[in-house]
Amino acid sequence: MRKMERLSSIYLVGVFIVLYAPIFYLVYYSFNSAGTMYSFEGFTFDWYREVFCDTRLFIILLNTIVIALLSSAISTVIGVLGALAITRVKTKRFRNALLTLNNVMIVSPDVIIGASFLVLFTMIGINLGFGSVLISHIAFSVPIVVLMVLPNLEEMSPTLIDAAQDLGASRWDVLTRVVIPYISPGIFAGFFMALTYSLDDFAVTFFVTGGGFSTLSVEIYSLARRGISLTINALSTLIFLVTLLLVLGYYIISKQGAKPGKAGVRE
Amino acid sequence: MKKVMQMFITVVIAALGLMYLTFVLNSQQGYSGGNTLTVYNWGDYIDPELITKFQQETGIKIIYQTFDSNEAMLTKIAQGGTSFDVAIPSDYAISKMKEQGLLIPLDHCKIPNLKYIDPRFLDLPFDENNEYSAPYFWGTLGIIYNPEILEGMEFTSWNDLWDERLRNEILLYDSAREVIGMGLNSLHYSLNDTDIDHLMEAKRKLDALSPNIKAIVGDEVKMLLANEEAAIGVVWSGDASEIIGANDKLDYVIPDEGTNIWFDNIVIPAGAKNVEGAHLFINFMLDPENAAQNTEYVGYSTPNMKALEYLPEEITGDVRFYPGSDITDKFELYENLGKKMTAYYNELFLEFKMHRK
Numbered sequence: 001m002r003k004m005e006r007l008s009s010i011y012l013v014g015v016f017i018v019l020y021a022p023i024f025y026l027v028y029y030s031f032n033s034a035g036t037m038y039s040f041e042g043f044t045f046d047w048y049r050e051v052f053c054d055t056r057l058f059i060i061l062l063n064t065i066v067i068a069l070l071s072s073a074i075s076t077v078i079g080v081l082g083a084l085a086i087t088r089v090k091t092k093r094f095r096n097a098l099l100t101l102n103n104v105m106i107v108s109p110d111v112i113i114g115a116s117f118l119v120l121f122t123m124i125g126i127n128l129g130f131g132s133v134l135i136s137h138i139a140f141s142v143p144i145v146v147l148m149v150l151p152n153l154e155e156m157s158p159t160l161i162d163a164a165q166d167l168g169a170s171r172w173d174v175l176t177r178v179v180i181p182y183i184s185p186g187i188f189a190g191f192f193m194a195l196t197y198s199l200d201d202f203a204v205t206f207f208v209t210g211g212g213f214s215t216l217s218v219e220i221y222s223l224a225r226r227g228i229s230l231t232i233n234a235l236s237t238l239i240f241l242v243t244l245l246l247v248l249g250y251y252i253i254s255k256q257g258a259k260p261g262k263a264g265v266r267e
Numbered sequence: 268m269k270k271v272m273q274m275f276i277t278v279v280i281a282a283l284g285l286m287y288l289t290f291v292l293n294s295q296q297g298y299s300g301g302n303t304l305t306v307y308n309w310g311d312y313i314d315p316e317l318i319t320k321f322q323q324e325t326g327i328k329i330i331y332q333t334f335d336s337n338e339a340m341l342t343k344i345a346q347g348g349t350s351f352d353v354a355i356p357s358d359y360a361i362s363k364m365k366e367q368g369l370l371i372p373l374d375h376c377k378i379p380n381l382k383y384i385d386p387r388f389l390d391l392p393f394d395e396n397n398e399y400s401a402p403y404f405w406g407t408l409g410i411i412y413n414p415e416i417l418e419g420m421e422f423t424s425w426n427d428l429w430d431e432r433l434r435n436e437i438l439l440y441d442s443a444r445e446v447i448g449m450g451l452n453s454l455h456y457s458l459n460d461t462d463i464d465h466l467m468e469a470k471r472k473l474d475a476l477s478p479n480i481k482a483i484v485g486d487e488v489k490m491l492l493a494n495e496e497a498a499i500g501v502v503w504s505g506d507a508s509e510i511i512g513a514n515d516k517l518d519y520v521i522p523d524e525g526t527n528i529w530f531d532n533i534v535i536p537a538g539a540k541n542v543e544g545a546h547l548f549i550n551f552m553l554d555p556e557n558a559a560q561n562t563e564y565v566g567y568s569t570p571n572m573k574a575l576e577y578l579p580e581e582i583t584g585d586v587r588f589y590p591g592s593d594i595t596d597k598f599e600l601y602e603n604l605g606k607k608m609t610a611y612y613n614e615l616f617l618e619f620k621m622h623r624k
């Protein structure tokens with residue numbers, strides 16, 4: 001038995017090495033003073049300094065964060081409302097249909113979502129830029145939030161709501177004091193998922209940016225065309241770290257939320 | 268509820284704060300005023316100092332945006348959601364844009380510096396009389412090789428690539444016109460040949476080359492050659508100068524039979540908002556001193572005759588990148604072959620790629 005455990009942990013380590021090796025390779029060379037990806041000469045922070053000295057890049061970084069924060073906040077609100085609406089639907093077939101429509105958005109390739117948004121924006125005459133990127137990011141984040149919140153809503157016992165109503169709670173009270181506190185782990189999880197998706201997104205953003213507005217992933221892509229400068233490595237390392245922090249934040253919050261026995265209790 | 272609200276409010280406040288910061292930064296850089304010029308160019312294809320210089324001289328702020336392929340640029344401009352004041356497409360893309368009415372004619376009175384351009388590079392088939400475009404950089408397709416690995420082998424002709432000693436050493440671009448063109452050139456046919464027999468002959472000849480081919484790649488060709496992972500590549504002169512910059516053991520030759528010559532020209536796309544500024548920018552980039560500075564930064568060949576005087580002898584005297592007119596006469600531009608012929612080229616190229624060694 002013990003032997004099996006050891007084998008499986010070796011296997012696990014192997015898988016993780018394969019998964020993370022390219023990222024660490026890239027991170028390692030971001031400190032290379034030689035300026036190439038193949039011979040490590042000496043340790044330097046030059047590439048990072050270059051990243052921070054570049055105001056344009058900094059503005060793009062800020063743009064990326066603003067888009068991520070705003071789109072995930074707005075999509076959390078819409079997503080939670082959507083999830084509530086889906087659970088209210090009484091007929092099972094209609095509910096399943098709604099859920100499937102929701103899941104289709106998650107499964108369909110980013111390229112298609114991006115291209116169709118581009119067509120849509122051009123047709124109705126929305127200028128490409130901040131607004132178009134924000135709208136499309138909200139659009140692909142909402143289904144994720146719905147999916148994260150739904151399980152929480154479904155496992156919530158309907159008797160909780162009945163009990164609250166029996167004790168004289170209005171519908172608003174039921175929503176804000178019973179339902180939302182109960183599903184808050186799902187809300188946070190959905191928010192962080194949306195945040196990481198928005199930060200990572202390349203394909204959709206690539207289609208709908210314009211007018212001098214750009215996000216990091218799109219910028220890195222156009223920088224990488226010449227593929228020589230290590231500022232790309234430095235920048236990618238920074239993004240990797242931020243994403244890592246977000247995942248950690250998500251993990252800590254979901255762990256806190258998992259503590260039982262607090263549902264519906266006023267703090 | 269309280270926790271959720273707190274978090275929500277924090278996020279919104281943080282986002283608004285960051286937006287304000289972006290706004291402040293943008294206005295410090297002058298991007299928010301009306302006097303801006305949006306330049307749409309390949310990544311890292313201009314000396315950033317020249318952008319600063321242009322801004323200081325004219326007071327026009329430049330918004331610099333990049334694309335990675337002519338096709339991506341064409342789509343963005345044709346789609347029309349954003350306006351670009353200046354763009355830098357390649358020759359064949361310019362003729363496509365012209366066909367689709369995506370270009371604004373240049374006012375030659377406003378670009379006096381056009382007189383510094385070498386007449387060899389003016390009035391070309393893709394834009395007669397330079398009605399719509401001004402040359403930015405030009406180059407060739409040639410052979411780059413590593414004499415050290417190849418123990419002193421020399422290359423003068425496309426046919427040298429068929430040498431048996433070069434088993435599994437050659438890198439090619441994943442691009443139909445380049446590869447089929449190379450096959451046609453090696454048989455002394457035109458790059459724009461539409462004779463089916465000639466094309467089949469070229470295809471058979473290319474099939475014979477396949478044992479020598481290591482890989483058919485994209486931009487990574489630069490890294491692979493600079494890292495000496497392959498000995499020979501068929502590359503654009505611009506890429507070649509970059510590879511040689513990274514690893515000076517390599518050498519570049521233009522084959523005797525002739526080859527493709529390509530241009531990246533500056534144009535004003537339809538929908539430009541600052542046409543006046545765009546002319547200023549084009550004239551600024553054609554200024555000999557600026558063109559020279561840009562050439563040193565980018566490393567491609569400048570079409571600006573006067574700029575050559577400002578460049579060091581080691582750059583301008585290099586016949587690999589500045590061949591004389593006796594050689595450039597043998598070069599050919601890619602002509603638009605029409606849909607049917609382009610499809611046929613692509614099909615031949617696909618068959619070549621699938622050919623077993």
